[in-house]
Amino acid sequence: xxxxxxxxxxGGLDSATCLAMATSQGYQCHTLAFDYGQRHRAELHAAExxxxxxxxSTHRVIQLGLREIGxxxxxxxxxxxxxxxxxxxxxxxxPARNTVFLALALGLSxxxxxxxxxxxxxxxxxxxxxxxxxxxIDAFQGMANVATRAGTEGHGPxxxxxxMTMSKAEIxxxxxxxxxxxxxxxxxxxxxxxxxxxxxCDSCRLRxxxxxxxxxxxxxxxxx
Amino acid sequence: xxxxxxxxxxGGLDSATCLAMATSQGYQCHTLAFDYGQRHRAELHAAExxxxxxxxSTHRVIQLGLREIGxxxxxxxxxxxxxxxxxxxxxxxxPARNTVFLALALGLSxxxxxxxxxxxxxxxxxxxxxxxxxxxIDAFQGMANVATRAGTEGHGPxxxxxxMTMSKAEIxxxxxxxxxxxxxxxxxxxxxxxxxxxxxCDSCRLRxxxxxxxxxxxxxxxxx
Numbered sequence: 001x002x003x004x005x006x007x008x009x010x011g012g013l014d015s016a017t018c019l020a021m022a023t024s025q026g027y028q029c030h031t032l033a034f035d036y037g038q039r040h041r042a043e044l045h046a047a048e049x050x051x052x053x054x055x056x057s058t059h060r061v062i063q064l065g066l067r068e069i070g071x072x073x074x075x076x077x078x079x080x081x082x083x084x085x086x087x088x089x090x091x092x093x094x095p096a097r098n099t100v101f102l103a104l105a106l107g108l109s110x111x112x113x114x115x116x117x118x119x120x121x122x123x124x125x126x127x128x129x130x131x132x133x134x135x136x137i138d139a140f141q142g143m144a145n146v147a148t149r150a151g152t153e154g155h156g157p158x159x160x161x162x163x164m165t166m167s168k169a170e171i172x173x174x175x176x177x178x179x180x181x182x183x184x185x186x187x188x189x190x191x192x193x194x195x196x197x198x199x200x201c202d203s204c205r206l207r208x209x210x211x212x213x214x215x216x217x218x219x220x221x222x223x224x
Numbered sequence: 225x226x227x228x229x230x231x232x233x234x235g236g237l238d239s240a241t242c243l244a245m246a247t248s249q250g251y252q253c254h255t256l257a258f259d260y261g262q263r264h265r266a267e268l269h270a271a272e273x274x275x276x277x278x279x280x281s282t283h284r285v286i287q288l289g290l291r292e293i294g295x296x297x298x299x300x301x302x303x304x305x306x307x308x309x310x311x312x313x314x315x316x317x318x319p320a321r322n323t324v325f326l327a328l329a330l331g332l333s334x335x336x337x338x339x340x341x342x343x344x345x346x347x348x349x350x351x352x353x354x355x356x357x358x359x360x361i362d363a364f365q366g367m368a369n370v371a372t373r374a375g376t377e378g379h380g381p382x383x384x385x386x387x388m389t390m391s392k393a394e395i396x397x398x399x400x401x402x403x404x405x406x407x408x409x410x411x412x413x414x415x416x417x418x419x420x421x422x423x424x425c426d427s428c429r430l431r432x433x434x435x436x437x438x439x440x441x442x443x444x445x446x447x448x
Contacts, residue, residue, distance in 0.1 A: 061289075064287065065286040069328070069331050100331060102327075103324040130376045133370070146363045152357075
């Protein structure tokens with residue numbers, strides 16, 4: 001009997017690895033991406049490519065007007081994406097983004113009867129985002145257990161974060177073993193619409209260092 | 225010194241009363257409505273009218289593609305709105321809707337520095353929705369306390385549900401005392417774009433009974 005999972009898919013390296021892991025665990029995967037007014041379309045194209053390449057059952061793109069809220073370099077043009085590491089919570093933090101993404105995944109999990117939700121958050125390279133911490137995921141699980149139809153009986157889908165304690169290099173090594181084609185993924189905060197990465201932002205630097213540390217050739221196209 | 229609140233405003237009777245209560249508590253209110261593919265536009269027009277009439281500081285309408293998820297008579301045209309009461313969780317339940325709405329309110333609360341979020345959920349007339357129960361609100365509060373910037377220090381905005389234990393008649397009586405003009409609000413699940421109510425759906429019947437029980441003239445325009 002098949003079991004279903006919802007997999008949050010950003011088009012980046014981490015969520016592609018999550019999808020491969022969910023598939024290898026025997027889940028029929030329903031992938032979910034968000035058009036939330038991010039600076040470029042490349043990651044949405046990447047999410048669709050990755051979902052197809054890994055034979056997900058369905059792929060959805062949900063419109064989400066986070067620009068009405070703003071408050072982040074990723075959703076407010078008045079705030080620049082930084083090119084050097086910052087102290088504390090970075091300006092690329094989007095207020096309550098993972099809470100919103102997981103809430104929508106929770107809704108989809110009811111509709112497709114999924115017993116698990118995969119999210120590729122990571123506490124090692126999480127860059128100080130409050131909603132990538134294990135405490136947050138545990139608290140969301142507690143809420144999910146009472147929020148839905150199943151929640152009236154005290155249970156909800158499992159929120160799975162298989163990357164939580166892995167280094168970027170470990171994630172890449174694991175993904176390569178599972179056959180992930182990282183050339184399909186885009187991590188850059190300010191990629192061109194064709195998916196060419198800047199090579200300078202936090203996300204690019206973490207990603208490139210991951211490939212170097214893993215001893216895997218970096219397939220990312222960078223701006224010359 | 226002014227204090228800020230985010231108020232979820234559907235355009236209906238309950239959330240308009242919530243806004244009046246938040247204002248009477250001294251909050252500067254930032255109202256938040258959602259364009260989630262609901263069957264009619266009347267409630268969005270109503271939310272804007274109500275926000276203006278009660279002098280909220282800002283009003284936002286967030287695009288939210290819940291039709292991509294479906295699973296409810298309110299977001300899926302293939303499921304009809306019923307005209308009689310049903311057993312259990314009704315087909316008008318939108319999977320994880322309040323979780324999603326509160327998650328977006330949580331994001332806005334960070335941006336406008338709000339110390340409270342008002343939501344007009346009600347456990348008396350809640351029609352069996354799992355995400356209108358006190359257990360759900362308590363669990364969301366626990367999650368909100370760790371989800372945001374403030375959450376890295378273990379606190380978040382207070383989730384306030386002043387209507388939770390009030391009957392519809394009590395809500396109306398309280399709102400009338402606070403000067404709410406219920407003629408501006410729309411509750412019907414299938415109102416016309418001009419805000420004319422069907423008078424038959426669950427929401428219409430609960431609302432009308434509330435006015436009768438409160439001894440207040442029902443200002444709702446119904447289809448003849």
